[in-house]
Amino acid sequence: MEREEQFDEISLRELIETLIKQKKLIAIITAAAVILTMIYSFVILKPTYEANMLLMTSDTAISGVNGGTSSIDKMLDSITDSPSMNVETYRQQIISPEVMRKTIDTLNLGDRYSIRTLRNKISIETIKDTKLISIKMTSTDSQMASDIINKIGDNFIEFVNENAKRRANASTEYIVSQMEIEKELYEETLLQQRDLLSEPRGSQEIALEMEAIMEQLTELKTGKNEWNLRLQSLEAAVKVAEANPTGGSSLTLNQETGKVLLDSSEKSMKIEMAELEAKISGAEKLIPELESHLEDLRVEYEEKQYKEGIINQKVDLARSTYEAFVKKHEEIRVAESALIGEASVSVVSRAYPAHTPVGPNKTLNVAIGLVLGLMLGVFAAFFTEYWKQSAKS
Numbered sequence: 001m002e003r004e005e006q007f008d009e010i011s012l013r014e015l016i017e018t019l020i021k022q023k024k025l026i027a028i029i030t031a032a033a034v035i036l037t038m039i040y041s042f043v044i045l046k047p048t049y050e051a052n053m054l055l056m057t058s059d060t061a062i063s064g065v066n067g068g069t070s071s072i073d074k075m076l077d078s079i080t081d082s083p084s085m086n087v088e089t090y091r092q093q094i095i096s097p098e099v100m101r102k103t104i105d106t107l108n109l110g111d112r113y114s115i116r117t118l119r120n121k122i123s124i125e126t127i128k129d130t131k132l133i134s135i136k137m138t139s140t141d142s143q144m145a146s147d148i149i150n151k152i153g154d155n156f157i158e159f160v161n162e163n164a165k166r167r168a169n170a171s172t173e174y175i176v177s178q179m180e181i182e183k184e185l186y187e188e189t190l191l192q193q194r195d196l197l198s199e200p201r202g203s204q205e206i207a208l209e210m211e212a213i214m215e216q217l218t219e220l221k222t223g224k225n226e227w228n229l230r231l232q233s234l235e236a237a238v239k240v241a242e243a244n245p246t247g248g249s250s251l252t253l254n255q256e257t258g259k260v261l262l263d264s265s266e267k268s269m270k271i272e273m274a275e276l277e278a279k280i281s282g283a284e285k286l287i288p289e290l291e292s293h294l295e296d297l298r299v300e301y302e303e304k305q306y307k308e309g310i311i312n313q314k315v316d317l318a319r320s321t322y323e324a325f326v327k328k329h330e331e332i333r334v335a336e337s338a339l340i341g342e343a344s345v346s347v348v349s350r351a352y353p354a355h356t357p358v359g360p361n362k363t364l365n366v367a368i369g370l371v372l373g374l375m376l377g378v379f380a381a382f383f384t385e386y387w388k389q390s391a392k393s
Contacts, residue, residue, distance in 0.1 A: 022381030029380055030373035037369025038362075047357035049142035051149040053135045054349040055156075057090050090345065091126055091133060094156050095119045102155045107147060122152065132348065142353040149351040157345050164344075172332050179325040186318040193311045203304040210297045217290050224283040231276045234269050241266040 019026070093099070100115040109118070123136040135153060139145035 018381060018385045019378065022377075022384060025384065026374070026377030026381050029377035030370065033369045033373025033376060034366060037365050041360055041362040041365040045360045046140045048138045048140055048359040049145060049354040049356075050136060050138045050358045051142065051145035051351040051354065052349075053149045053153045053347070053351040055090075055133045055135065055153060056346050056348045057131045057133060058344050058346075088126065090156075090160075091124050093159065094124055094133070094135060094152065095122055096159070099152060099155045099159050102159075103148060103151045106151055106155070109148070118148075135351075138358060142355070146351040146353045153347060153350070157347075160345055168332055172329070175325055175329045175332060179322070179329055182318065182322040182325050186315075186322045189311065189314045189318045193315050196307060196311050201300070201304070203301055203308055206297055206301045206304060210294060210301060213290055213294045213297065217287060217294070220283045220287055220290070224280055224287075227276045227280050227283070231273060231280065234273045234276070238266060238269050238273070241269065 097115050100118050104110055104113055104115065104118060113121070121137055121139070123138075125134040125136070126132070127134065135149050137145045137149050139148075
């Protein structure tokens with residue numbers, strides 16, 4: 001244990017003695033590193049400037065303003081609506097190859113940047129809890145950096161605008177072509193409806209005929225009941241007259257001619273009974289015929305109603321579908337006339353040439369040079385001492 005402590009003490013003492021012995025070497029190397037770092041930072045390195053452009057996004061998109069909830073409206077909205085664009089989606093689109101290539105071509109940067117190198121120079125940040133996007137670039141040329149950032153922002157807005165219009169144009173082409181098809185279908189169903197309505201007997205005409213027959217049946221059945229009651233009364237009266245003959249006469253009113261006749265009461269009652277029996281017989285014969293005819297009319301009416309219901313449903317559906325396409329076409333036409341890109345992305349602050357450099361951080365570079373110089377000096381000191389000890393042995 002004592003030997004280990006003695007060995008540790010000797011080793012630590014040797015290390016300190018080595019550092020003290022080689023302090024000049026350490027100082028020279030450290031000073032050289034600091035001087036080289038200062039020359040590199042103050043002379044060789046050029047100052048870099050940062051250009052910053054601030055954009056604000058929104059969730060604006062071409063969407064239907066149709067308040068209807070029909071399946072046709074929902075289907076058209078799903079076809080024509082633009083996808084909702086969030087901040088992260090815009091962030092990825094800013095560095096898209098289309099935007100980078102157009103910026104390079106517009107500013108003639110082909111000899112300095114490629115799409116990949118320019119994209120690597122761009123820094124994009126999304127500000128938390130806001131819809132703001134910051135586009136940054138550092139360069140030794142502050143004017144060029146600001147020009148590049150501004151052009152990227154402009155090209156990005158134009159890119160969003162063109163994409164929105166391209167989607168709208170595609171939707172318009174589909175809507176227009178389908179609208180013509182729906183118009184033809186609507187006209188065809190109208191012709192079918194007209195042909196059906198032009199047939200000799202429609203449902204309304206049959207309904208009126210049914211109503212007339214039902215009224216006639218009601219009158220016949222009511223009259224039959226009344227005639228039966230009257231007939232029963234007359235039969236009873238005749239029996240009484242036959243049982244008690246008086247040989248007298250009476251005045252009777254002929255219901256058909258309206259003339260007053262002088263006749264015996266028994267004879268007049270028998271005549272009236274005969275008339276009532278004839279009416280009852282006629283009613284009994286006519287009622288079944290009318291009921292049978294009414295049943296046929298009901299069957300015919302149901303068939304007409306079914307056909308007319310089907311064709312009316314087709315006409316209503318074709319009309320509503322065609323009107324939905326017409327309305328959606330008008331909505332898209334209005335949307336195409338707007339600059340969708342400028343509505344969804346706006347410039348909050350453009351980039352301007354910076355006058356204060358953001359780099360290099362000369363103080364930090366000198367500090368790093370000092371630390372590296374010390375480390376290198378210590379290493380050189382131990383290596384030199386080790387070399388000397390090895391030569392002696």
